Amino acid sequence: MTDEPLVLGIETSCDETGVGIVRGTTLLADAIASSVDEHARFGGVVPEVASRAHLEAMVPTIDRALKEAGVSAKDLDGIAVTAGPGLAGALLVGVSAAKAYAYALGKPLYGVNHLASHICVDQLEHGPLPEPTMALLVSGGHSSLLLSEDITSDVRPMGSTIDDAAGEAFDKIARVLNLGFPGGPVIDRYAREGDPEAIAFPRGLTGPRDAAYDFSFSGLKTAVARWIEAKRAAGEEVPVRDVAASFQEAVVDVLTRKAVRACKDEGVDHLMIGGGVAANSRLRALALERCEAAGIRLRVPRPKLCTDNGAMVAALGAEMVARNRAASSWDLSADSSLPVTDPHVPGHDHVHEVSKENLYS
């Protein structure tokens, strides 16, 4: 137990400054400072506001995580950090902190992928990830279907949204229905008292010729908004609960249908769902129903681990240590468009040594 790697992870890809500490697959601390309220009046994350907040919050959040975990920094086996994808300036604050911390403590540094971290976090909830695992990541920022053979080295994109993120659609519809914000939880609540079959809203990209694993929520968003407007224009009352239920059903129907199909097509018997939308009760229920019918085991971490946090970065970092993956170099940089196929950013030192030998031998 104690020889499992003790890793601190730093996440600053968007508006949350997250610092988590794990030992192997055990969560020890998950400290978060959020600048979400500072962005609210702009209707979206303002990168410069987020970056300024990360700089302010970083040292206190590291301190808090260490206290929460009850460990000493010198006992850490490595420092992991989100190297991308995300907002460039925001990522760079976290990368700078992680590099300085690792260097000062004399520990290896692991620059890791944000999306792979969202998958790996489930190890803290349900133990080691089965290999392979299919992962559905859905939030205000992501909607993708990924196949992971080995979370430290092999993550393959199966599909992703071609327009809006799923979480975005929830926010938009909640706004049109005057339900307040954020949209996810409130739609979920109203939908429970509504009829999901009351209105037949379109299922995007589900035609026979459409990309099997890609998503589209922009058309649905527009269709729901138009339906509501038409009701209002006709002077009729909008059946909020039925609209919420029918809209939500359209989203989670497509998400779960495509995820289960991908599992079947690839012969994968595990599906994990991560990202903020994973907290949606209907998504969980329908996914469970369809997974059970298809003989697939469903894994969904608790909501706090589904949204952006430092523990997920630490979880992937610990896996990098456990599997002896190459550490990153001191010149690690933030990569706002780090491909999902790169679970981490290994250093190049050893490569140079090898190539030198090849050159002169």
Next chain:
Amino acid sequence: MLLLALDTATPAVTVALHDGTDVIASSSQVDARRHGELLLPAVDRVLAEAGLKLEAVTGVVVGTGPGPYTGLRVGLMTADTFGLALGVPVYGLCTLDGLAYAADIEKGPFVVATDARRKEVYWATYADSRTRLTGPAVDRPADIAEQVAGLPAVGAGALLYPDTFPSAHEPEHVSAAALAALAAEKLAAGEELPAPRPLYLRRPDAQVPKNYKVVTPK
């Protein structure tokens, strides 16, 4: 005393070690787009050159700008985190003060100006190399031409706008060596150095990227 000084508020990524008497090692690279990549290797190199380990450092000095934000934060975040890990104090010094010190002008007044992009400069005026009179501020060169008329000027911002700063000269960029020497001098004189807080001077641009996470009021 062993001070580690660093500054990333200008296109220069600059690092120096100062033992209280002299600068014992330093490095400066000019590359405005790679502060994040260059800083840590530079710290490592400077320590190796001096034959010392980071644990030997008794204080960290960091340029607090003003300067382009993304680069500026690399230095500040690095300094803050070194302070946390080593348990040593982190001191902030205005980057323009470092340039003024390096200019080594005994009788002013003179101007220090750096490039603030968007056709503006970060600038301050000095009575001598150790005494700031005004600023720092951010302005368009043409708008301050009257205030700086006839004054000698240093820094890349002055060199960039000869119409406003006809007598601009070197140094172009700040050096951590100058910053370290200035800090050592102030500490020896018993002066208290400011906390490492960024001098942004401008409000953040409220630009929300398209197709990114939506954040809305609760």
